[in-house]
Amino acid sequence: MSEQRSAVPSCHADVVAVDAPPGTPVVALVGNPNVGKSTLFNRLTGSGRDVGNWPGTTVAVGRALWTDEDLGQVVLLDLPGAVSLDPQSPDEELTRDLVSRPDPRDRPDLVVVVTSAVHLARGLYLLRQVVEAEVPCLLAITMSDVAHRRGIDLDVDALAAAAGVPVVVVDPRRGGGSRDLVRTVATSLQGGLAGRCGIDGCTCPRGGCACDHGDTAVPVQAAQPPGDDALARAEARFDWVAAAATAAVLRRHDARDTWSDRLDRVTTAPVLGPLVFLAVMWVVFQLTTTVAAPLQGWLDSLVTGPVSELATRLLDAIGLGGTWVQGLVVDGLIAGVGMLLTFVPLMAVMFALLSLLEDSGYLARAAVVTDRSMRAIGLPGRAFLPLVVGFGCNVPAVSGTRVLPDARQRLLTVLLVPFTSCTARLTVYVLVATTFFGDRAGTVVFGMYVVSILFVVVVGRLLRSTLLRRMPDDPLVLDLPPYQLPMLRLVATGTWRRLRGFLRTASGIIVVTVVVVWALSATPAPGRGGSFGDVPVQDSVYAATAGAVAPVFAPAGFGSWESTSALMVGFVAKEAVISSWAQTFATAEPEAADVPGSLGDALKVSFTESSGGYPIPAVLAFLVFLLAYTPCVATLAAQRREVGLRWTLTGIAVQLTIAWTVAVPVFQVGRLLA
Amino acid sequence: MSGLQRVLDAVAESGGTTTVEGLAERTGLDADLVRVALHQLVALGRLGRDGMSLACPEDGCGGCASSASTCGTAGRGSLVTLTLRPPAARG
Numbered sequence: 003m004s005e006q007r008s009a010v011p012s013c014h015a016d017v018v019a020v021d022a023p024p025g026t027p028v029v030a031l032v033g034n035p036n037v038g039k040s041t042l043f044n045r046l047t048g049s050g051r052d053v054g055n056w057p058g059t060t061v062a063v064g065r066a067l068w069t070d071e072d073l074g075q076v077v078l079l080d081l082p083g084a085v086s087l088d089p090q091s092p093d094e095e096l097t098r099d100l101v102s103r104p105d106p107r108d109r110p111d112l113v114v115v116v117t118s119a120v121h122l123a124r125g126l127y128l129l130r131q132v133v134e135a136e137v138p139c140l141l142a143i144t145m146s147d148v149a150h151r152r153g154i155d156l157d158v159d160a161l162a163a164a165a166g167v168p169v170v171v172v173d174p175r176r177g178g179g180s181r182d183l184v185r186t187v188a189t190s191l192q193g194g195l196a197g198r199c200g201i202d203g204c205t206c207p208r209g210g211c212a213c214d215h216g217d218t219a220v221p222v223q224a225a226q227p228p229g230d231d232a233l234a235r236a237e238a239r240f241d242w243v244a245a246a247a248t249a250a251v252l253r254r255h256d257a258r259d260t261w262s263d264r265l266d267r268v269t270t271a272p273v274l275g276p277l278v279f280l281a282v283m284w285v286v287f288q289l290t291t292t293v294a295a296p297l298q299g300w301l302d303s304l305v306t307g308p309v310s311e312l313a314t315r316l317l318d319a320i321g322l323g324g325t326w327v328q329g330l331v332v333d334g335l336i337a338g339v340g341m342l343l344t345f346v347p348l349m350a351v352m353f354a355l356l357s358l359l360e361d362s363g364y365l366a367r368a369a370v371v372t373d374r375s376m377r378a379i380g381l382p383g384r385a386f387l388p389l390v391v392g393f394g395c396n397v398p399a400v401s402g403t404r405v406l407p408d409a410r411q412r413l414l415t416v417l418l419v420p421f422t423s424c425t426a427r428l429t430v431y432v433l434v435a436t437t438f439f440g441d442r443a444g445t446v447v448f449g450m451y452v453v454s455i456l457f458v459v460v461v462g463r464l465l466r467s468t469l470l471r472r473m474p475d476d477p478l479v480l481d482l483p484p485y486q487l488p489m490l491r492l493v494a495t496g497t498w499r500r501l502r503g504f505l506r507t508a509s510g511i512i513v514v515t516v517v518v519v520w521a522l523s524a525t526p527a528p529g530r531g532g533s534f535g536d537v538p539v540q541d542s543v544y545a546a547t548a549g550a551v552a553p554v555f556a557p558a559g560f561g562s563w564e565s566t567s568a569l570m571v572g573f574v575a576k577e578a579v580i581s582s583w584a585q586t587f588a589t590a591e592p593e594a595a596d597v598p599g600s601l602g603d604a605l606k607v608s609f610t611e612s613s614g615g616y617p618i619p620a621v622l623a624f625l626v627f628l629l630a631y632t633p634c635v636a637t638l639a640a641q642r643r644e645v646g647l648r649w650t651l652t653g654i655a656v657q658l659t660i661a662w663t664v665a666v667p668v669f670q671v672g673r674l675l676a
Numbered sequence: 677m678s679g680l681q682r683v684l685d686a687v688a689e690s691g692g693t694t695t696v697e698g699l700a701e702r703t704g705l706d707a708d709l710v711r712v713a714l715h716q717l718v719a720l721g722r723l724g725r726d727g728m729s730l731a732c733p734e735d736g737c738g739g740c741a742s743s744a745s746t747c748g749t750a751g752r753g754s755l756v757t758l759t760l761r762p763p764a765a766r767g
Contacts, residue, residue: 086716243712365755
């Protein structure tokens, strides 16, 4: 093939821009991610390119001239990391395309399959596919020192014999084995050893093969059955990999577990695992509430002070001061949406911590712990996935139930998802908890998540023992990523992705809700005095409607129209509870609303009055109700799509009934204890 | 019986949630070999593979009502799940 192109592979001219003389051989490094392929590339070429662990550093095809007195000049390609040549990502697709071009002359002259001694089988699988692609190749083994520490030694001769290709052990970080690799590559390019790994055993597409291991190699072609049975071919491939790995790997008895394994023994242990999970989540909420509190207070001062004043002055300047427009802008949009935006630092801290946990691999363990809890209460394994997603957002969790094959599993999960506490509810927890519980706010918020899990467990058991008795448990395999040190870039990206979702909600549906709430609170109720935009909020349609429902919540200690209206608006989205409160109290007492922290003071007064002097039990009851009742209209829409209107309405009834049934004793018992 | 078939049978017989290490114990294969087998089974379409993220949808709650299992983008630390799929019908 090298004779066919001028400087580089003709078909790859767009990606291989190395200035090499015509006929320069092309050698490609191919390997699983994180095996030291890029380090080897840098070691051989001295190009000093960045080396990293994650797609991004080897997404592009690396290329450089590799010059050595024993080798001459070679174009060396560093192809993107690939688990196999069955592409499951664009990176792998590129690697597959570059290695297995339809015309053999367009393929590299030689492929060096780089594999880690720690995970030899995975590398052998890739090697086998390269072999099947009829590309001359050899195997370079990295990380043998790491493997040795883990009690794994390799019999290189046995491996070369079993795999039927030359094998070289290299240490890219220290340069060990580089000369061996140079010599083997040089020999291979001259039509030597590597040519023998064509798919027809020792028949090399370019001729000149050296079949010195032919008798001992596991025959590639012979193991393949005739016909086009994909499963049978895959079985043959797997057995080839297993045979080669078995021949080469020697496990010592003094093997040491990795720190990831040791950590896993704790974090996924049946009893200790859930305790660790609870402790981690407590720390998350504690940090969230304490770190973000000063920033939130500062933003609150900004919104209630300079921003509101500036808007008022501007409206005065254009002649709209004192009109309904001022009410909409200052007491509606700025008070409502502005108050919600003060939660941005809090959400940012929370999301950063979650991203940190996710990137480290811990959240995957938390999912395993959650799964175990689900199974302990008789819920099917696959149902836990949407439930875990529900702690982020209920809408995708409900949509995610469609992957469940059984209709009853789907129904059960759809009915349970609303009890998982989504991040939208977190904002309300934090506002209420910081207002009423001070330094213990983090613990209260953490407690709400525990209550959420209890709701899922109890309601799940209830449904399984009544409506949904028979349910299959389909198999599900969990593949845990190894623990790793979080990367700042990935954590920042994850945080921003989550924060952007919060901001879009705040700037979309919440703005619409604020306008509607403002319009309702500016409209006089029938039989009351005043006109549109000039009516005390207590006499508005908004207050009258909430006031009609409020007595229902009196036994739970929060039967005020202010709290009831917030819960009613919360049907739209849980963040709207905050904007609704902020609007209500800003409209009712515009002077007080200009004082930072005034919303918290107004809430204290409201809950104290509605509970007859027992605000703490009333607040706890309110939080429990908020957690258990219908999450938002988007979730309802998703539920209707997945299980139909009848079950969606049934779900609403179940949620409201359970929420009220639990909130009332929380208040009543709390009041007795207080 | 082929190792690949053993892994497939072990998944089917697990009757619930299992892990790669659990399958390794059940089949007597090395965990790495089990991963190779699972990868092949995904390529064959006998297993479905999903990365799971807890992130909120990028366009806010409610913005991904038509998505599959999750709206968030699975990262390197995300849990990967594999579920059985029926074999493709032969033409």
